[in-house]
Amino acid sequence: MAIRAFKTPFFLRKLDMKLQKFIFFLLIAIFLITCKSTEIAKEIHKEIEEQKPEINQQGHSGSVLSLAFSPDGSKFVSGAADNTIKLWDAATGKEIKTFKGHTSWVNSVTFNPDGTQIVSAGSYDNNVKLWDVESGTLIRTYSGFMGMVTSVMFSPDGKQILASFSDSMVKLWDASSGKEIKTFWGGLGMITSVAFSPNGKQIAFLDQTDTTGNFSAMIKNVDVATGREVKSFPRYRESLYSISYSPDGNLILFGAGNGDIKICNTATGKETNTLSGHTGWINSVCFNSDGSQIVSGSGAGDNTIKLWDTATGKKIRTFSGHSSWVFSVTFSPDGKQILSGSRDTTIKLWDAKTGKLLRTIGVQKP
Numbered sequence: 001m002a003i004r005a006f007k008t009p010f011f012l013r014k015l016d017m018k019l020q021k022f023i024f025f026l027l028i029a030i031f032l033i034t035c036k037s038t039e040i041a042k043e044i045h046k047e048i049e050e051q052k053p054e055i056n057q058q059g060h061s062g063s064v065l066s067l068a069f070s071p072d073g074s075k076f077v078s079g080a081a082d083n084t085i086k087l088w089d090a091a092t093g094k095e096i097k098t099f100k101g102h103t104s105w106v107n108s109v110t111f112n113p114d115g116t117q118i119v120s121a122g123s124y125d126n127n128v129k130l131w132d133v134e135s136g137t138l139i140r141t142y143s144g145f146m147g148m149v150t151s152v153m154f155s156p157d158g159k160q161i162l163a164s165f166s167d168s169m170v171k172l173w174d175a176s177s178g179k180e181i182k183t184f185w186g187g188l189g190m191i192t193s194v195a196f197s198p199n200g201k202q203i204a205f206l207d208q209t210d211t212t213g214n215f216s217a218m219i220k221n222v223d224v225a226t227g228r229e230v231k232s233f234p235r236y237r238e239s240l241y242s243i244s245y246s247p248d249g250n251l252i253l254f255g256a257g258n259g260d261i262k263i264c265n266t267a268t269g270k271e272t273n274t275l276s277g278h279t280g281w282i283n284s285v286c287f288n289s290d291g292s293q294i295v296s297g298s299g300a301g302d303n304t305i306k307l308w309d310t311a312t313g314k315k316i317r318t319f320s321g322h323s324s325w326v327f328s329v330t331f332s333p334d335g336k337q338i339l340s341g342s343r344d345t346t347i348k349l350w351d352a353k354t355g356k357l358l359r360t361i362g363v364q365k366p
Helices: 017-051
Strands: 054-056 064-069 075-080 084-089 095-100 108-111 117-121 128-132 138-142 149-154 160-165 169-174 180-185 191-196 202-211 214-223 229-231 240-245 251-256 261-265 271-275 282-287 293-298 305-309 315-319 326-331 337-342 347-351 357-361
Touching: 064 337, 075 108, 075 117, 075 337, 084 117, 108 149, 117 149, 128 160, 160 191, 169 191, 169 202, 202 240, 214 229, 214 240, 214 251, 251 282, 293 326, 305 337
Parallel strands: 054 357, 064 108, 064 326, 149 191, 191 240, 240 282, 282 326
Antiparallel strands: 064 075, 075 084, 084 095, 108 117, 117 128, 128 138, 149 160, 160 169, 169 180, 191 202, 202 214, 240 251, 251 261, 261 271, 282 293, 293 305, 305 315, 326 337, 337 347, 347 357
């Protein structure tokens, strides 16, 4: 085969030899740089893709209203406005199973202390349901109530189940037998949230009372054995939505309708700090496992999650990414990650230390 000799491009032929060589090698250099730049660009693109948060298309079809990690942190559970409960693998974000049975929004879910059971509240179906985690089967339904179920939780030893209702009622059951143990009463309004103290001897709930247009909200701290109020707390002129004890039981944390987060001392009943920074009402608050940090989620146009230092009350960082109200936030058991659930139907997993979004489950809606 004949080999064709290289011909100088026509636009270089009229130039002197030295200039021809200079331009020729310059073109080669530009070509090589372009190739190298393309390789670098590909590497940069690859790195960016690797740093993008994982997106899992499967998820809920309605607002995600409640989230809870299993005690060992290997799984988490979600309750949503699509009337379902979903169990997820915390490491991969993959769905493990769906629990169906509620006929209304599932607005509260949590694990028992050994992670073998889940209790759920079905808001307007007025039911509390107890589920087996391994099999996904329904163990028991607590029903026959007049009011909407607003929140549920297990006692610290897992032997009792506590639920609050919209008709000023809080009920306590034996988790094993299903037998009712006690009923606690608030004022004349809705009980929006309830919590067990870490030692299981007291409960606290948020009581919204409206008498002839004179609204007030308060915290009630009650002895479980006697049903008597242990300590009086301040009254507030705005709605209160979420309550939590610190791990040592010395503080009570709750969110308010004006965007503030309040901290009260359980021994004195006095307010010790107010955390301000949200511009919408507070739907969810909780402490991390050692009580050193607080996470909060807000709605009404704020749509952010904020991390706070408990001792100083200073904001550490803001997590932005949800396109609508944040209904639920919670820490992983080791405090390294934060889960958030939103009206935009997604669940987001965040790195608590860096603020980086690690994963999104579901397709985000406006």
